[in-house]
Amino acid sequence: MTLIDSNAWLGHYPFRAVRHNTPDGLLRLMDRHGIARAVVSSLHSVFYADAHSGNEELAQWVRPHRDRLIPCATLNPTFPGFERDLQQCHEEWGMLGLRLFPAHHRFSLASPQCVEVVQAATLRKMHVAIPMRLEDRRQQHWMDATAEVRLTEIAALSRACPETNLLVLEAIGVEDSAFVQDPAMRDARVSFEFSRMATVLQRTIPTLLDRLGPRRLAFGTGAPLKIPGPAVLKLQLLDAPAEVKAQLAGGNMERLLQT
Amino acid sequence: MKKIDAHMHVSGGSQRFVGCDADSVIDAADRLEVDQLVCSIPITGGRWATPAEVRDCNDGLLQAMRRYPKRILGYCFLNPGYGREAVEELERCVVREGMTGVKLYNQYKINDPVVFPLIERTIELGVPILVHAARLVSAADIASQPLTSHAADFVDVGRHYPEAIIIHGHIAGGGDWQWTLKVLRDAPSSIYLDTSGSVMDAGLLERCVRDFGADRLLFATDMTMEGNVARVRDADITDAQRERIFHRNFEAILARRRAG
Numbered sequence: 001m002t003l004i005d006s007n008a009w010l011g012h013y014p015f016r017a018v019r020h021n022t023p024d025g026l027l028r029l030m031d032r033h034g035i036a037r038a039v040v041s042s043l044h045s046v047f048y049a050d051a052h053s054g055n056e057e058l059a060q061w062v063r064p065h066r067d068r069l070i071p072c073a074t075l076n077p078t079f080p081g082f083e084r085d086l087q088q089c090h091e092e093w094g095m096l097g098l099r100l101f102p103a104h105h106r107f108s109l110a111s112p113q114c115v116e117v118v119q120a121a122t123l124r125k126m127h128v129a130i131p132m133r134l135e136d137r138r139q140q141h142w143m144d145a146t147a148e149v150r151l152t153e154i155a156a157l158s159r160a161c162p163e164t165n166l167l168v169l170e171a172i173g174v175e176d177s178a179f180v181q182d183p184a185m186r187d188a189r190v191s192f193e194f195s196r197m198a199t200v201l202q203r204t205i206p207t208l209l210d211r212l213g214p215r216r217l218a219f220g221t222g223a224p225l226k227i228p229g230p231a232v233l234k235l236q237l238l239d240a241p242a243e244v245k246a247q248l249a250g251g252n253m254e255r256l257l258q259t
Numbered sequence: 260m261k262k263i264d265a266h267m268h269v270s271g272g273s274q275r276f277v278g279c280d281a282d283s284v285i286d287a288a289d290r291l292e293v294d295q296l297v298c299s300i301p302i303t304g305g306r307w308a309t310p311a312e313v314r315d316c317n318d319g320l321l322q323a324m325r326r327y328p329k330r331i332l333g334y335c336f337l338n339p340g341y342g343r344e345a346v347e348e349l350e351r352c353v354v355r356e357g358m359t360g361v362k363l364y365n366q367y368k369i370n371d372p373v374v375f376p377l378i379e380r381t382i383e384l385g386v387p388i389l390v391h392a393a394r395l396v397s398a399a400d401i402a403s404q405p406l407t408s409h410a411a412d413f414v415d416v417g418r419h420y421p422e423a424i425i426i427h428g429h430i431a432g433g434g435d436w437q438w439t440l441k442v443l444r445d446a447p448s449s450i451y452l453d454t455s456g457s458v459m460d461a462g463l464l465e466r467c468v469r470d471f472g473a474d475r476l477l478f479a480t481d482m483t484m485e486g487n488v489a490r491v492r493d494a495d496i497t498d499a500q501r502e503r504i505f506h507r508n509f510e511a512i513l514a515r516r517r518a519g
Protein backbone atom coordinates (compact mmCIF):
# COMPACT_ATOMS: atom_id res chain seq x y z
CA MET A 1 0.00 0.00 0.00
CA THR A 2 1.62 3.25 -1.15
CA LEU A 3 0.93 6.26 1.02
CA ILE A 4 0.65 9.61 -0.74
CA ASP A 5 0.09 12.50 1.65
CA SER A 6 -2.42 14.88 0.06
CA ASN A 7 -1.97 17.49 2.78
CA ALA A 8 1.63 18.50 3.50
CA TRP A 9 3.45 21.80 3.81
CA LEU A 10 6.85 23.44 3.72
CA GLY A 11 8.02 26.68 5.29
CA HIS A 12 7.44 28.66 8.45
CA TYR A 13 4.12 29.17 10.20
CA PRO A 14 3.69 32.52 11.92
CA PHE A 15 1.84 31.38 15.05
CA ARG A 16 4.04 28.66 16.50
CA ALA A 17 7.37 26.96 15.98
CA VAL A 18 7.18 24.02 13.58
CA ARG A 19 9.83 21.33 13.17
CA HIS A 20 10.45 19.20 10.08
CA ASN A 21 9.37 22.08 7.83
CA THR A 22 12.27 21.89 5.37
CA PRO A 23 12.38 19.39 2.48
CA ASP A 24 14.95 17.24 4.29
CA GLY A 25 13.01 17.44 7.55
CA LEU A 26 9.70 16.55 5.92
CA LEU A 27 11.28 13.64 4.04
CA ARG A 28 12.71 12.25 7.30
CA LEU A 29 9.27 12.55 8.89
CA MET A 30 7.68 10.80 5.90
CA ASP A 31 10.24 8.00 6.16
CA ARG A 32 9.38 7.45 9.83
CA HIS A 33 5.74 6.94 8.89
CA GLY A 34 6.19 5.03 5.65
CA ILE A 35 4.86 7.83 3.44
CA ALA A 36 6.17 7.53 -0.10
CA ARG A 37 5.22 10.91 -1.57
CA ALA A 38 3.59 14.11 -0.43
CA VAL A 39 1.78 16.96 -2.13
CA VAL A 40 3.31 20.09 -0.62
CA SER A 41 2.59 23.77 -0.83
CA SER A 42 4.27 26.76 0.74
CA LEU A 43 3.00 28.09 4.05
CA HIS A 44 4.68 31.36 3.10
CA SER A 45 2.27 31.70 0.20
CA VAL A 46 -0.62 31.84 2.66
CA PHE A 47 0.85 34.86 4.41
CA TYR A 48 2.86 36.78 1.80
CA ALA A 49 0.98 39.62 0.13
CA ASP A 50 2.08 38.12 -3.18
CA ALA A 51 1.40 34.41 -2.76
CA HIS A 52 3.32 33.65 -5.90
CA SER A 53 6.62 34.56 -4.22
CA GLY A 54 6.04 31.49 -2.07
CA ASN A 55 5.46 29.36 -5.16
CA GLU A 56 8.85 30.47 -6.46
CA GLU A 57 10.51 29.41 -3.18
CA LEU A 58 8.62 26.13 -3.22
CA ALA A 59 9.81 25.32 -6.75
CA GLN A 60 13.41 25.74 -5.60
CA TRP A 61 12.91 23.74 -2.40
CA VAL A 62 11.44 20.67 -4.08
CA ARG A 63 13.63 20.67 -7.21
CA PRO A 64 16.08 18.04 -5.83
CA HIS A 65 13.23 15.92 -4.42
CA ARG A 66 10.67 15.78 -7.23
CA ASP A 67 10.48 12.01 -6.97
CA ARG A 68 8.80 12.39 -3.55
CA LEU A 69 7.66 15.98 -3.06
CA ILE A 70 4.94 17.09 -5.48
CA PRO A 71 4.60 20.87 -5.52
CA CYS A 72 1.17 22.47 -5.37
CA ALA A 73 0.63 26.13 -6.24
CA THR A 74 -1.02 28.72 -4.04
CA LEU A 75 -2.63 31.78 -5.59
CA ASN A 76 -4.81 34.61 -4.39
CA PRO A 77 -7.48 35.23 -7.04
CA THR A 78 -7.86 38.85 -5.92
CA PHE A 79 -4.21 39.65 -6.55
CA PRO A 80 -3.16 40.94 -9.99
CA GLY A 81 -1.77 38.67 -12.67
CA PHE A 82 -2.93 35.24 -11.53
CA GLU A 83 -3.10 33.94 -15.12
CA ARG A 84 0.61 34.47 -15.71
CA ASP A 85 1.47 33.11 -12.24
CA LEU A 86 -0.66 30.00 -12.76
CA GLN A 87 0.98 29.43 -16.12
CA GLN A 88 4.44 29.65 -14.53
CA CYS A 89 3.49 27.29 -11.71
CA HIS A 90 2.13 24.74 -14.14
CA GLU A 91 4.36 24.96 -17.18
CA GLU A 92 7.68 26.06 -15.72
CA TRP A 93 7.60 24.48 -12.27
CA GLY A 94 5.41 21.44 -12.91
CA MET A 95 2.87 22.14 -10.20
CA LEU A 96 -0.07 19.76 -10.58
CA GLY A 97 -2.60 21.34 -8.25
CA LEU A 98 -3.71 24.64 -6.80
CA ARG A 99 -4.54 25.42 -3.17
CA LEU A 100 -6.91 28.24 -2.30
CA PHE A 101 -7.27 30.05 1.04
CA PRO A 102 -10.46 32.09 0.92
CA ALA A 103 -10.41 32.95 4.63
CA HIS A 104 -6.76 34.02 4.73
CA HIS A 105 -6.86 35.83 1.39
CA ARG A 106 -10.30 37.28 2.08
CA PHE A 107 -12.27 36.29 -0.97
CA SER A 108 -15.48 34.37 -1.47
CA LEU A 109 -15.43 31.01 -3.22
CA ALA A 110 -18.49 32.33 -5.08
CA SER A 111 -16.71 35.44 -6.36
CA PRO A 112 -16.10 35.82 -10.11
CA GLN A 113 -12.34 36.08 -9.50
CA CYS A 114 -12.32 32.75 -7.65
CA VAL A 115 -14.42 30.97 -10.26
CA GLU A 116 -12.13 32.36 -12.96
CA VAL A 117 -8.95 31.01 -11.34
CA VAL A 118 -10.60 27.66 -10.61
CA GLN A 119 -11.68 27.36 -14.24
CA ALA A 120 -8.21 28.32 -15.43
CA ALA A 121 -6.72 25.57 -13.25
CA THR A 122 -9.30 23.10 -14.55
CA LEU A 123 -8.37 23.88 -18.15
CA ARG A 124 -4.83 22.93 -17.18
CA LYS A 125 -6.15 19.72 -15.60
CA MET A 126 -4.92 20.83 -12.18
CA HIS A 127 -6.95 19.80 -9.14
CA VAL A 128 -8.01 22.53 -6.72
CA ALA A 129 -7.50 21.91 -2.99
CA ILE A 130 -9.18 23.95 -0.28
CA PRO A 131 -8.17 23.49 3.37
CA MET A 132 -11.14 24.02 5.67
CA ARG A 133 -8.71 25.48 8.18
CA LEU A 134 -5.07 25.71 9.20
CA GLU A 135 -5.69 26.30 12.91
CA ASP A 136 -8.16 25.01 15.46
CA ARG A 137 -10.66 27.77 16.23
CA ARG A 138 -10.23 27.30 19.96
CA GLN A 139 -6.57 28.29 19.95
CA GLN A 140 -6.33 30.93 17.27
CA HIS A 141 -3.60 33.54 17.63
CA TRP A 142 -4.87 37.07 18.23
CA MET A 143 -3.71 38.07 14.73
CA ASP A 144 -5.51 35.14 13.08
CA ALA A 145 -9.09 36.18 12.33
CA THR A 146 -9.92 33.40 9.89
CA ALA A 147 -13.05 31.29 10.11
CA GLU A 148 -13.33 27.71 8.88
CA VAL A 149 -14.33 27.38 5.25
CA ARG A 150 -17.85 25.93 5.14
CA LEU A 151 -18.75 22.89 3.14
CA THR A 152 -21.79 24.75 1.80
CA GLU A 153 -19.42 27.21 0.09
CA ILE A 154 -17.39 24.37 -1.39
CA ALA A 155 -20.58 22.67 -2.59
CA ALA A 156 -21.61 25.89 -4.32
CA LEU A 157 -18.20 26.14 -5.99
CA SER A 158 -18.56 22.55 -7.16
CA ARG A 159 -21.93 23.36 -8.70
CA ALA A 160 -20.43 26.42 -10.42
CA CYS A 161 -17.41 24.46 -11.70
CA PRO A 162 -18.67 20.89 -12.16
CA GLU A 163 -15.66 19.81 -14.23
CA THR A 164 -13.18 20.80 -11.52
CA ASN A 165 -11.62 18.13 -9.32
CA LEU A 166 -11.90 19.65 -5.86
CA LEU A 167 -10.09 18.27 -2.83
CA VAL A 168 -11.18 19.39 0.62
CA LEU A 169 -8.27 19.28 3.07
CA GLU A 170 -8.89 19.08 6.83
CA ALA A 171 -12.42 18.01 5.97
CA ILE A 172 -14.97 17.48 8.72
CA GLY A 173 -18.75 17.29 8.90
CA VAL A 174 -19.03 15.78 5.42
CA GLU A 175 -21.56 13.17 6.52
CA ASP A 176 -24.07 15.93 7.31
CA SER A 177 -23.33 18.02 4.22
CA ALA A 178 -24.96 18.27 0.80
CA PHE A 179 -22.24 15.99 -0.54
CA VAL A 180 -23.97 13.12 1.27
CA GLN A 181 -27.47 14.43 1.91
CA ASP A 182 -28.26 15.88 -1.54
CA PRO A 183 -28.61 13.14 -4.19
CA ALA A 184 -27.66 15.67 -6.87
CA MET A 185 -24.29 16.19 -5.20
CA ARG A 186 -23.36 12.57 -4.57
CA ASP A 187 -21.40 12.27 -7.82
CA ALA A 188 -19.72 15.65 -7.54
CA ARG A 189 -16.01 15.72 -8.35
CA VAL A 190 -15.11 16.46 -4.76
CA SER A 191 -12.79 14.38 -2.58
CA PHE A 192 -12.13 14.67 1.11
CA GLU A 193 -8.88 14.35 3.04
CA PHE A 194 -9.65 12.43 6.23
CA SER A 195 -7.10 13.46 8.91
CA ARG A 196 -9.86 15.06 11.05
CA MET A 197 -12.20 12.07 10.74
CA ALA A 198 -12.30 8.88 12.80
CA THR A 199 -12.24 5.16 12.10
CA VAL A 200 -13.33 4.11 15.60
CA LEU A 201 -16.09 5.57 17.82
CA GLN A 202 -17.63 8.27 15.59
CA ARG A 203 -16.71 6.08 12.56
CA THR A 204 -16.93 8.94 10.07
CA ILE A 205 -14.42 7.35 7.68
CA PRO A 206 -16.31 4.02 7.34
CA THR A 207 -19.58 5.95 7.10
CA LEU A 208 -18.33 8.09 4.22
CA LEU A 209 -16.79 5.08 2.55
CA ASP A 210 -20.21 3.49 2.64
CA ARG A 211 -22.11 6.58 1.50
CA LEU A 212 -19.71 8.01 -1.11
CA GLY A 213 -17.65 5.03 -2.23
CA PRO A 214 -13.89 4.52 -2.16
CA ARG A 215 -12.94 7.14 -4.76
CA ARG A 216 -13.82 10.17 -2.66
CA LEU A 217 -11.52 9.88 0.36
CA ALA A 218 -7.82 10.70 0.41
CA PHE A 219 -5.09 10.08 2.96
CA GLY A 220 -3.48 13.25 4.29
CA THR A 221 -1.65 14.25 7.44
CA GLY A 222 -1.31 18.02 7.69
CA ALA A 223 2.39 17.49 8.40
CA PRO A 224 4.51 19.13 9.56
CA LEU A 225 1.90 21.34 11.22
CA LYS A 226 0.24 18.20 12.56
CA ILE A 227 1.64 14.82 13.55
CA PRO A 228 1.31 12.24 10.74
CA GLY A 229 0.74 9.21 12.96
CA PRO A 230 -3.01 9.60 13.55
CA ALA A 231 -3.93 9.56 9.86
CA VAL A 232 -1.72 6.53 9.24
CA LEU A 233 -3.29 4.73 12.19
CA LYS A 234 -6.83 5.53 11.03
CA LEU A 235 -6.08 3.94 7.68
CA GLN A 236 -4.49 0.90 9.32
CA LEU A 237 -7.51 0.39 11.59
CA LEU A 238 -10.02 0.73 8.77
CA ASP A 239 -11.87 -2.52 8.19
CA ALA A 240 -11.96 -2.51 4.39
CA PRO A 241 -10.60 -4.64 1.52
CA ALA A 242 -6.96 -4.10 0.66
CA GLU A 243 -7.78 -2.59 -2.72
CA VAL A 244 -10.10 -0.05 -1.12
CA LYS A 245 -7.47 0.92 1.44
CA ALA A 246 -4.94 1.29 -1.37
CA GLN A 247 -7.26 3.74 -3.11
CA LEU A 248 -7.55 5.82 0.05
CA ALA A 249 -3.84 5.55 0.81
CA GLY A 250 -2.64 6.93 -2.48
CA GLY A 251 -4.63 5.74 -5.47
CA ASN A 252 -7.16 8.52 -5.34
CA MET A 253 -4.51 11.21 -4.96
CA GLU A 254 -2.52 9.64 -7.78
CA ARG A 255 -5.61 9.90 -9.99
CA LEU A 256 -6.07 13.58 -9.10
CA LEU A 257 -2.44 14.27 -9.96
CA GLN A 258 -2.70 12.49 -13.31
CA THR A 259 -5.84 14.22 -14.47
CA MET B 260 2.92 -1.08 26.07
CA LYS B 261 0.10 -0.94 28.62
CA LYS B 262 -2.20 2.05 28.32
CA ILE B 263 -4.65 3.64 30.77
CA ASP B 264 -6.84 6.34 29.24
CA ALA B 265 -7.19 8.93 32.01
CA HIS B 266 -9.93 11.00 30.33
CA MET B 267 -12.67 9.26 28.43
CA HIS B 268 -16.46 9.35 28.19
CA VAL B 269 -19.15 6.78 27.69
CA SER B 270 -22.80 7.31 26.88
CA GLY B 271 -25.24 6.69 29.69
CA GLY B 272 -28.29 8.07 31.44
CA SER B 273 -29.64 10.90 29.33
CA GLN B 274 -26.24 11.81 27.92
CA ARG B 275 -25.18 10.55 24.50
CA PHE B 276 -21.69 10.97 23.06
CA VAL B 277 -21.51 10.01 19.38
CA GLY B 278 -20.29 6.44 18.96
CA CYS B 279 -19.51 6.08 22.67
CA ASP B 280 -21.84 3.37 23.91
CA ALA B 281 -19.91 1.03 26.20
CA ASP B 282 -19.55 -1.75 23.63
CA SER B 283 -18.16 0.62 20.99
CA VAL B 284 -15.74 2.14 23.49
CA ILE B 285 -14.39 -1.27 24.43
CA ASP B 286 -14.18 -2.35 20.78
CA ALA B 287 -12.13 0.79 20.00
CA ALA B 288 -9.97 0.21 23.08
CA ASP B 289 -9.30 -3.37 21.97
CA ARG B 290 -8.25 -2.27 18.51
CA LEU B 291 -5.96 0.41 19.92
CA GLU B 292 -4.65 -1.78 22.75
CA VAL B 293 -5.91 0.49 25.50
CA ASP B 294 -6.22 -1.58 28.66
CA GLN B 295 -8.41 0.61 30.85
CA LEU B 296 -10.43 3.78 30.38
CA VAL B 297 -11.37 6.14 33.17
CA CYS B 298 -14.72 7.48 32.02
CA SER B 299 -17.22 10.08 33.09
CA ILE B 300 -20.59 11.37 31.98
CA PRO B 301 -20.63 15.11 32.61
CA ILE B 302 -23.21 17.69 31.67
CA THR B 303 -21.30 19.93 29.30
CA GLY B 304 -21.47 23.17 27.40
CA GLY B 305 -21.77 25.51 30.36
CA ARG B 306 -25.15 24.06 31.32
CA TRP B 307 -26.28 23.81 34.94
CA ALA B 308 -26.70 20.31 36.38
CA THR B 309 -29.31 19.50 39.00
CA PRO B 310 -28.75 16.73 41.58
CA ALA B 311 -31.22 14.49 39.73
CA GLU B 312 -29.35 14.99 36.45
CA VAL B 313 -26.04 14.34 38.18
CA ARG B 314 -27.33 11.07 39.65
CA ASP B 315 -28.69 10.07 36.25
CA CYS B 316 -25.25 10.60 34.68
CA ASN B 317 -23.48 8.63 37.39
CA ASP B 318 -26.03 5.81 37.29
CA GLY B 319 -25.40 5.53 33.55
CA LEU B 320 -21.67 5.32 34.18
CA LEU B 321 -22.14 2.66 36.85
CA GLN B 322 -24.00 0.54 34.30
CA ALA B 323 -21.06 0.76 31.91
CA MET B 324 -18.63 -0.07 34.73
CA ARG B 325 -20.67 -3.15 35.66
CA ARG B 326 -20.75 -4.27 32.03
CA TYR B 327 -16.94 -3.99 31.75
CA PRO B 328 -15.70 -4.07 35.34
CA LYS B 329 -12.04 -4.62 34.52
CA ARG B 330 -11.90 -2.13 31.64
CA ILE B 331 -14.11 0.86 32.44
CA LEU B 332 -13.27 2.85 35.58
CA GLY B 333 -15.30 5.84 36.63
CA TYR B 334 -15.06 9.49 37.61
CA CYS B 335 -18.13 10.59 39.54
CA PHE B 336 -19.54 13.77 37.97
CA LEU B 337 -20.54 16.41 40.53
CA ASN B 338 -21.96 19.92 40.63
CA PRO B 339 -20.21 21.57 43.59
CA GLY B 340 -23.00 24.14 43.83
CA TYR B 341 -25.19 21.60 45.66
CA GLY B 342 -22.83 21.34 48.64
CA ARG B 343 -24.33 18.60 50.83
CA GLU B 344 -25.90 16.69 47.94
CA ALA B 345 -22.62 16.83 46.00
CA VAL B 346 -20.70 15.35 48.93
CA GLU B 347 -23.38 12.66 49.37
CA GLU B 348 -23.11 11.77 45.67
CA LEU B 349 -19.33 11.56 46.02
CA GLU B 350 -19.76 9.17 48.97
CA ARG B 351 -22.23 7.05 47.02
CA CYS B 352 -20.18 6.78 43.85
CA VAL B 353 -16.58 6.79 45.07
CA VAL B 354 -16.80 5.21 48.53
CA ARG B 355 -19.67 2.76 48.11
CA GLU B 356 -19.69 2.05 44.34
CA GLY B 357 -15.94 2.10 43.85
CA MET B 358 -15.47 4.88 41.33
CA THR B 359 -11.89 6.01 40.86
CA GLY B 360 -12.29 9.75 41.31
CA VAL B 361 -14.31 12.88 40.64
CA LYS B 362 -15.07 14.76 37.43
CA LEU B 363 -15.87 18.47 37.46
CA TYR B 364 -16.99 20.38 34.40
CA ASN B 365 -17.44 24.14 34.20
CA GLN B 366 -20.33 24.77 36.56
CA TYR B 367 -17.66 26.35 38.81
CA LYS B 368 -13.99 27.18 38.48
CA ILE B 369 -11.72 24.75 40.29
CA ASN B 370 -10.39 27.46 42.63
CA ASP B 371 -13.85 28.65 43.69
CA PRO B 372 -14.25 28.08 47.46
CA VAL B 373 -17.54 26.28 46.78
CA VAL B 374 -15.42 23.41 45.39
CA PHE B 375 -13.16 23.17 48.44
CA PRO B 376 -15.24 20.67 50.49
CA LEU B 377 -15.09 18.25 47.56
CA ILE B 378 -11.35 18.72 47.14
CA GLU B 379 -10.85 18.11 50.87
CA ARG B 380 -12.86 14.90 50.73
CA THR B 381 -10.84 13.64 47.72
CA ILE B 382 -7.66 14.35 49.71
CA GLU B 383 -8.99 12.20 52.57
CA LEU B 384 -9.79 9.43 50.11
CA GLY B 385 -6.60 9.82 48.07
CA VAL B 386 -8.49 10.01 44.77
CA PRO B 387 -8.09 12.33 41.76
CA ILE B 388 -10.30 15.10 40.41
CA LEU B 389 -10.37 15.47 36.63
CA VAL B 390 -11.37 19.00 35.62
CA HIS B 391 -12.56 20.29 32.26
CA ALA B 392 -10.08 23.04 31.41
CA ALA B 393 -9.39 25.52 28.66
CA ARG B 394 -7.62 28.74 27.91
CA LEU B 395 -10.45 30.11 25.81
CA VAL B 396 -9.52 32.77 23.28
CA SER B 397 -12.70 33.78 21.49
CA ALA B 398 -15.08 36.26 23.06
CA ALA B 399 -18.03 34.02 22.19
CA ASP B 400 -16.53 31.01 23.99
CA ILE B 401 -15.60 33.08 27.05
CA ALA B 402 -19.11 34.55 27.19
CA SER B 403 -20.84 31.18 26.86
CA GLN B 404 -18.59 29.30 29.33
CA PRO B 405 -17.23 31.93 31.72
CA LEU B 406 -16.51 29.49 34.55
CA THR B 407 -14.19 27.23 32.59
CA SER B 408 -11.01 26.76 34.62
CA HIS B 409 -7.68 27.66 33.03
CA ALA B 410 -4.11 26.91 33.98
CA ALA B 411 -3.72 29.84 36.40
CA ASP B 412 -6.77 28.59 38.33
CA PHE B 413 -5.07 25.21 38.69
CA VAL B 414 -1.81 26.76 39.92
CA ASP B 415 -3.83 28.74 42.44
CA VAL B 416 -5.80 25.79 43.84
CA GLY B 417 -2.78 23.51 43.67
CA ARG B 418 -0.85 25.81 45.98
CA HIS B 419 -3.80 25.86 48.38
CA TYR B 420 -4.05 22.04 48.37
CA PRO B 421 -0.56 20.58 47.78
CA GLU B 422 -1.73 17.10 48.85
CA ALA B 423 -4.59 16.92 46.32
CA ILE B 424 -4.56 15.15 42.94
CA ILE B 425 -6.07 17.56 40.42
CA ILE B 426 -5.90 16.77 36.71
CA HIS B 427 -6.02 19.61 34.17
CA GLY B 428 -8.03 18.11 31.31
CA HIS B 429 -7.15 17.94 27.63
CA ILE B 430 -4.10 20.07 26.87
CA ALA B 431 -4.85 19.35 23.20
CA GLY B 432 -8.47 20.39 23.34
CA GLY B 433 -8.39 23.26 25.76
CA GLY B 434 -7.69 26.30 23.66
CA ASP B 435 -4.30 28.00 23.65
CA TRP B 436 -1.97 25.19 24.74
CA GLN B 437 1.16 27.32 24.40
CA TRP B 438 -0.23 29.73 27.03
CA THR B 439 -1.33 26.86 29.24
CA LEU B 440 2.10 25.22 29.26
CA LYS B 441 3.81 28.51 30.14
CA VAL B 442 1.54 28.93 33.15
CA LEU B 443 1.76 25.29 34.26
CA ARG B 444 5.54 25.52 34.56
CA ASP B 445 4.78 27.00 37.99
CA ALA B 446 2.24 24.33 38.94
CA PRO B 447 2.78 22.52 42.26
CA SER B 448 3.03 18.74 42.40
CA SER B 449 -0.69 18.35 43.09
CA ILE B 450 -1.47 19.40 39.50
CA TYR B 451 -1.45 16.79 36.73
CA LEU B 452 -2.04 17.28 33.01
CA ASP B 453 -3.74 14.98 30.53
CA THR B 454 -2.73 14.70 26.86
CA SER B 455 -6.18 14.41 25.32
CA GLY B 456 -8.00 16.50 22.75
CA SER B 457 -8.55 16.66 19.02
CA VAL B 458 -5.77 19.14 18.24
CA MET B 459 -2.92 17.22 16.59
CA ASP B 460 -0.33 19.99 16.53
CA ALA B 461 3.16 18.62 15.96
CA GLY B 462 5.49 19.12 18.90
CA LEU B 463 2.73 19.52 21.49
CA LEU B 464 3.54 16.35 23.43
CA GLU B 465 7.27 17.03 23.38
CA ARG B 466 6.63 20.55 24.73
CA CYS B 467 4.50 19.08 27.52
CA VAL B 468 7.35 16.80 28.54
CA ARG B 469 9.94 19.56 28.30
CA ASP B 470 7.97 22.27 30.12
CA PHE B 471 5.70 20.31 32.50
CA GLY B 472 7.65 17.07 32.83
CA ALA B 473 6.72 13.45 32.22
CA ASP B 474 6.04 12.54 35.85
CA ARG B 475 2.57 14.11 36.09
CA LEU B 476 1.54 13.82 32.46
CA LEU B 477 -1.27 11.33 31.78
CA PHE B 478 -2.19 9.62 28.52
CA ALA B 479 -5.81 10.36 27.67
CA THR B 480 -8.05 10.51 24.60
CA ASP B 481 -11.31 12.30 25.41
CA MET B 482 -12.90 10.38 22.51
CA THR B 483 -10.12 11.20 20.01
CA MET B 484 -8.69 7.74 20.34
CA GLU B 485 -6.53 7.15 17.26
CA GLY B 486 -4.96 10.58 17.48
CA ASN B 487 -4.02 10.40 21.11
CA VAL B 488 -2.62 6.89 20.97
CA ALA B 489 -0.45 7.97 18.04
CA ARG B 490 0.50 11.23 19.77
CA VAL B 491 2.18 9.46 22.69
CA ARG B 492 3.34 6.42 20.70
CA ASP B 493 5.22 8.55 18.15
CA ALA B 494 6.53 11.38 20.35
CA ASP B 495 10.25 12.15 20.46
CA ILE B 496 10.63 11.19 24.13
CA THR B 497 12.35 8.33 25.91
CA ASP B 498 10.61 4.98 26.30
CA ALA B 499 10.76 5.43 30.07
CA GLN B 500 8.87 8.73 29.71
CA ARG B 501 6.40 7.10 27.33
CA GLU B 502 5.74 4.33 29.83
CA ARG B 503 5.11 6.82 32.62
CA ILE B 504 2.67 8.73 30.46
CA PHE B 505 0.86 5.70 29.05
CA HIS B 506 0.22 3.99 32.41
CA ARG B 507 2.69 4.32 35.28
CA ASN B 508 1.66 7.81 36.35
CA PHE B 509 -1.98 6.84 36.59
CA GLU B 510 -1.12 3.62 38.37
CA ALA B 511 0.71 5.74 40.95
CA ILE B 512 -2.45 7.79 41.37
CA LEU B 513 -4.53 4.65 41.88
CA ALA B 514 -2.04 3.48 44.52
CA ARG B 515 -2.67 6.57 46.62
CA ARG B 516 -6.26 5.60 47.37
CA ARG B 517 -7.12 5.19 51.02
CA ALA B 518 -10.07 3.47 52.64
CA GLY B 519 -13.10 5.75 52.99
